[in-house]
Amino acid sequence: MEASLVRLPERNTRNRVTISHVADALGLTKSTVSRAMNGYSDISEATQLRVKRMAEKMGYHPLSHAQAIKTGRTRSLGLVLQFADHDAQRPFLAEFLAGVSAGASTEGWTLTVAATDSHSGLIETFRAILRDGKADGFILPRALCNDPRVHLLRKADVPFVLFGRQDNAEGCAWFDVLGEEAMQDAVRHLAGLGHRRIGFINGGQQYAYAALRADGFAEGMRLCGLDIDEGLIAQNAVTLEDGARAAAKILDHANPPTAIVCAVDFAALGAYRAAAERGLSVGRDLSIIGYDGIPEGAFAQPPLTTFAVDNRAAGHALATLLIRRVKGEPLETLRKTVPATFVKRDSTGPKSPERSTK
């Protein structure tokens, strides 16, 4: 009769209001109350109202895991974090989490998060959560080009939403910020300041956003009638160090640019360093423009002109989208994009005439 450990006290009988209590109070049966609460049409409007009022009054909240045993759903969103990535994820995380959790809780849902280091553990983590029914769907941050998580969930027929887009949109709902539009506007902004030789430092190519932002940059150049010099383009810069290296390469070009567009703020800050090492004053000799809106950008010298992304809003939107997805709304209505917001600070300025004579 004894378990190996101490016998645990019952916790569920803690004077909880159950569906039976509500039913008794109204002289109805559990089944009627259940269907009324769930809005079934075979319960009259009048009864539905009566039931919902009484439930409210008595403080009845259906136990999600009691429902889950039959429905298989527990009203919780899954979020699997990967920490093997570069540090860029850190400032991002807090805001994002706040948004997701806020979005979930306003709908009465909760968030279960898991983290993995290893790349292999990733899929295993998803499987474990699904096996235990701990999440009804997943939010996938940082969409990759050919995302293994998408393959897994698509095959398992589990709802998910991406932060970022996906070429093969089958089964994909998403929320994304229009990085391509931002890159295009960045070029326009610089061209408007008189810059004609403009470099581009892209982010990690494994990410879905990289190709988009590259396209945006190219489109901007085309619209402004500017030529793209492949020597002024770098890839895969996601950290400050990456950015410094990439900018160094670009600035050491025989015919260097007077401005650089960066797909990632950290890379932009790295470009600051490369500029300093070459005696270039950012904002005067060299204009730099970033993307992300990390707090460090505002404190940099000079403050970084950038396109800010509201990660909290993104998290909120993703939570809402996923909930609607789990509820069965059609995919087409669950794809949203918003523009980044341009933040003009002091790292971009008119092309300096001295350097142009070079």
Next chain:
Amino acid sequence: MEASLVRLPERNTRNRVTISHVADALGLTKSTVSRAMNGYSDISEATQLRVKRMAEKMGYHPLSHAQAIKTGRTRSLGLVLQFADHDAQRPFLAEFLAGVSAGASTEGWTLTVAATDSHSGLIETFRAILRDGKADGFILPRALCNDPRVHLLRKADVPFVLFGRQDNAEGCAWFDVLGEEAMQDAVRHLAGLGHRRIGFINGGQQYAYAALRADGFAEGMRLCGLDIDEGLIAQNAVTLEDGARAAAKILDHANPPTAIVCAVDFAALGAYRAAAERGLSVGRDLSIIGYDGIPEGAFAQPPLTTFAVDNRAAGHALATLLIRRVKGEPLETLRKTVPATFVKRDSTGPKSPERSTK
């Protein structure tokens, strides 16, 4: 018969291995299998082994929410984050979360997190999670002096563990880093370098750690036979700006110190700024020592001498402790402390003779 939305497909019948399957395969009943899995002593050793083997072989994993309906427990840890706080929480968060989630998942538990902005929403969030039975216990990061969360959970008789200690230890399990020991060692380190006038910038007084670290500093001064000048002590510095202000006050003292101990790294970096504004070279004219081990410290000029806290390990430990707490282990065995690790870098150096003549 129709729900308001689209009828959702059943998900639970997805060829899941249930306890009945295992029972049938062994010619036993559900109840026997259940008790065998849970290690009840009224099931023979032999049968327990048979059952567990078969469960393993068939891939049987009990559904936590099916268990929960009777036991009230779902094998999940709760974590409620507050974002109204200062930004200092950010670098902390990712590592901590990784640790908690790793600790939970190695035990087969999961983590449900929620976030609140408002101070009032905090308690409400706890209540909602408890009401829905979404967590069996809570991890409380950043213990406050008279923590309202502790009051709530103590009264509700819900298990919890603190990151930080608590004066009234009733019902409290915790994990903490010995900040007082670090402060004491900081003074010793500086005294060993010849410093005799040492300032102290403390962190937020609402936090439980503040008093401890202040004590540690005082004890260190006493042990080294140094006098404490109240004019060289400041409180409530948790951000860089706070630290700059506090350090300014201390450095503008008629008889300024040659070294400052900071209870928080951010404050230490603020002290850098104040020092620079007064033409003092950190590490030569003024020694500064911090606590936390934030990444920014390593990149500061000069790199910051500090006491590093392993937040990932802390998260891991807290998860493990909470699980044991929920399982019913006695409180006394669930209080752990570890020392911070001293990281000697370049912001501390021997007392410069020039300044001492002043």
Next chain:
DNA sequence: TCCCTTGCCGAAACCGGTTTCGGTCCGCAG
């Protein structure tokens, strides 16, 4: 030999919901 433990397991109730299947009442056409 008989009775009483003790060890071990089965039968059935139970947890808090959802869902299937009827059954009653009513209005209305035949």
Next chain:
DNA sequence: CTGCGGACCGAAACCGGTTTCGGCAAGGGA
């Protein structure tokens, strides 16, 4: 007046576990 189809709700099964209670057989003491 009868038959019939909705509208609306109750009865009972069910979901996947846990727990209570009791039964049976083996073993030990009197």
